[in-house]
Amino acid sequence: MSTATSPNQSASGPGKDQTWFGLPVYLFLGILFGAVLTKSEVLSWFRIQEMFRFQSPRMYEIIASAIVVAAASVALIKKFQLKTISGEPITIPPKSLGLGVRYAVGGTIFGLGWALTGACPGPLFALVGNGVTVMIAALASALAGAWLYGWLRPKLPH
Amino acid sequence: MIAFASAPWPWYVAGPAIGLFVPVLLIFGNKLFGVSGSLRDICAIVLPARVEFFHYNWKRKGLWNLLFVAGILIGGFLVAQWAGVKNVAISDQTRLALTKLGIHDFSGLAPREIFTWPELLTVRGFVSIVLGGFLVGFGTAYAGGCTSGHAISGLADLQLPSLIAVIGFFAGGLISTYFILPLLF
Numbered sequence: 001m002s003t004a005t006s007p008n009q010s011a012s013g014p015g016k017d018q019t020w021f022g023l024p025v026y027l028f029l030g031i032l033f034g035a036v037l038t039k040s041e042v043l044s045w046f047r048i049q050e051m052f053r054f055q056s057p058r059m060y061e062i063i064a065s066a067i068v069v070a071a072a073s074v075a076l077i078k079k080f081q082l083k084t085i086s087g088e089p090i091t092i093p094p095k096s097l098g099l100g101v102r103y104a105v106g107g108t109i110f111g112l113g114w115a116l117t118g119a120c121p122g123p124l125f126a127l128v129g130n131g132v133t134v135m136i137a138a139l140a141s142a143l144a145g146a147w148l149y150g151w152l153r154p155k156l157p158h
Numbered sequence: 159m160i161a162f163a164s165a166p167w168p169w170y171v172a173g174p175a176i177g178l179f180v181p182v183l184l185i186f187g188n189k190l191f192g193v194s195g196s197l198r199d200i201c202a203i204v205l206p207a208r209v210e211f212f213h214y215n216w217k218r219k220g221l222w223n224l225l226f227v228a229g230i231l232i233g234g235f236l237v238a239q240w241a242g243v244k245n246v247a248i249s250d251q252t253r254l255a256l257t258k259l260g261i262h263d264f265s266g267l268a269p270r271e272i273f274t275w276p277e278l279l280t281v282r283g284f285v286s287i288v289l290g291g292f293l294v295g296f297g298t299a300y301a302g303g304c305t306s307g308h309a310i311s312g313l314a315d316l317q318l319p320s321l322i323a324v325i326g327f328f329a330g331g332l333i334s335t336y337f338i339l340p341l342l343f
Contacts, residue, residue, distance in 0.1 A: 022186065022187050022222070023221065023222065023225055024225075025186060025187075026187070026189075026222040026223075026225040026226045026229065027225040027226070027228060027229045027232075028229065029179065029182065029183065029186075029226060029229060030225060030226035030227060030228060030229015030230045030232070030233060031229040031230075031232050031233035031236065032229075032233060033176075033179060033226070033229065033230050033233060034229060034230035034231060034232060034233020034234040034235075034236075034237070035233040035234075035236065035237045036167075036172065036175045036176055036233075037230065037233075037234065038233070038234050038237040038238070038242070038243060039166060039167045039172065039237060039241070039243075040166065040167050040169075040171075040172030040173075040175070040176070041166045041172075041243060041246050041267075042172070042176075043234070043267060044243070044246045044267045044268065045267065045268035045269060045272075045273070046246045046248045046252070046256075046264070046267075046268070046269070047246060047248065048331075049248070049252055049255075049256060049335065050248045050249055050252040051331075052328075052331045052332055052334075052335040053251070053252055053255060053335065055248075055249045055251040055252045055255070056248070056249045056252070057169075058169055061169035061170070061173060062169045062172045062173040062176065063173065063305075063309060063310075064173065065169065065170060065173030065174055065177065066173040066174065066176040066177035066310050067177065067309070067310060067313050067314055068173075068177065069173070069174045069176075069177030069178060069180075070177040070178075070179075070180035070181070070191075070310050070311065070313075070314030071313070071314040071315075071316070073177070073178070073180055073181035073184075073314070074180065074181070074184075074314050074315050076181075077181060077184060077185070082185065084184070084185055084186065084187060084188050085185060085186060086187075088188055090184050090185070090188055091188065092184070092190060092311075092315050093190075094315075094317065095302065095312065095317050095319040095320065096319070097318060097319050100319065100322055102300050102301055102302065103301055103302075103308075103319045103320070103322035103323040103326060104322050104323075104325075104326050105300065105301075105326070106296075106297050106298070106299070106300025106301030106302070106323070106326065107297065107301045107308070107322065107323035107324065107325065107326020107327050107329075107330065108297070108326040108327075108329050108330040108333075109293050109296055109297030109300060109301075109326075109330060110293065110294055110296075110297025110298050110300075110301055110304060110326070110327055110330060111297070111326055111327040111328060111329055111330020111331040111332075111333070111334070112290075112293050112297070112330040112331070112333060112334045112338070113289075113290045113291065113292065113293025113294035113295075113296075113297055113330070113334075114290075114294060114305075114327060114330065114331050114334075115290075115330070115331040115332075115333075115334035115335045115338075115339070116285060116286050116289065116290030116293065116334050116338065116339075117286060117287065117290035117291055117294060118268055118286075118290075119268075119294075120193070120194075120294065120298075120304045120305040120306075121193040121194045121196070121197065121227075121294060121298060121304045121305075121306075122193040122227070122230055122304070122305070122306055124291070124294070125193075125227045125228075125230040125231045125234070126230050126231065126233065126234035127234065127267060127268065128231055128234070129230070129231040129232060129233065129234025129235035129236075129237075129238065130234040130235070130237070130238045130242065130243070130267055131235075131238055132266075132267060132268055132273055133275070134273050134274055134275050134277070134278065134287060135273070135287070135291075137275075137278060137287050137288060137291065138287045138288070138290060138291030138294070139291060140291070141287070141288045141289075141290075141291030141292040141295065142197055142291045142292065142294045142295030142298075143197055143200055143201060143204075143295055144292055144295065145291070145292040145293065145294065145295025145296030145297070145299065146194075146197040146198055146200075146201050146295040146296065146298070146299040147201045147205060147209070147212075147295075148296055149211075149295075149296050149299035149300050150198070150201060150209045150210075150211035150212050150299065151207075151209050151211075153209075153210075153211050154210075156300065
């Protein structure tokens with residue numbers, strides 16, 4: 001991806017115009033990710049069922065190797081204090097634990113939905129692309145769910 | 159090459175390929191790999207109302223994520239044109255378990271007996287698609303992330319909150335699989 005550097009970046013100051021000049025790249029990366037989700041079959045309801053029934057190591061091998069590669073990359077980025085291609089320091093904001101309730105309860109609620117739809121948010125978009133168009137209804141409903149959370153947020157424990 | 163394009167990728171290609179999105183997004187634009195934030199962004203654009211959670215500069219914070227998910231949809235579409243998945247070769251045990259639940263059509267990415275528009279009018283279709291989708295949206299917003307944000311990005315950064323969230327993901331998934339699905343079929 002480093003070939004995508006724009007020469008005028010340094011002139012406009014670090015990070016300032018990053019969002020605009022980089023936008024097509026995020027679309028392109030998304031296309032790649034949609035292809036990966038499809039060819040890995042992680043977007044399949046059948047694979048998700050196989051995973052939750054512990055009847056094949058495949059999904060666990062995929063998730064575990066993804067985490068290992070990501071963790072090694074993050075460790076290297078931190079160790080060598082790498083910068084973004086526009087020269088910004090790379091920062092990963094820590095998530096605040098709080099009471100931990102949002103993670104335990106929110107995570108469980110998502111898990112209930114994950115096994116019902118057989119898809120997490122990325123795969124929902126990829127499934128629509130793959131022609132399972134009824135997932136548009138699942139996405140619309142997911143938006144309603146996210147909206148309801150936003151509305152209830154001041155009243156919910158976090 | 160043609161065989162590689164048409165066959166499902168083995169786990170040791172698929173997993174690392176997914177993991178690489180974390181460093182690529184960080185190095186490219188200091189973005190933390192995640193998908194569910196896009197749902198919040200869409201709410202912020204379409205119906206922010208008077209909800210504080212949806213009042214922020216989505217153009218600055220969320221535009222990349224919206225393009226990323228638009229790309230996911232396009233990527234799925236493109237692959238489906240040339241090298242789509244016709245059948246998912248799940249294990250015999252899973253096939254048997256699902257047959258007992260009442261699934262007979264194992265073609266495609268998701269059972270056609272549930273995931274079609276007319277099925278929205280049935281209890282199992284409505285629960286699987288509409289209720290399931292709702293829980294995905296509410297749960298990821300509450301937890302502040304989904305499989306990508308917590309299970310991949312968060313665990314890769316050794317964040318305890320993400321570990322709690324991932325344990326929750328599996329707790330919920332197991333409850334649905336073993337207690338809710340049998341009631342639906």
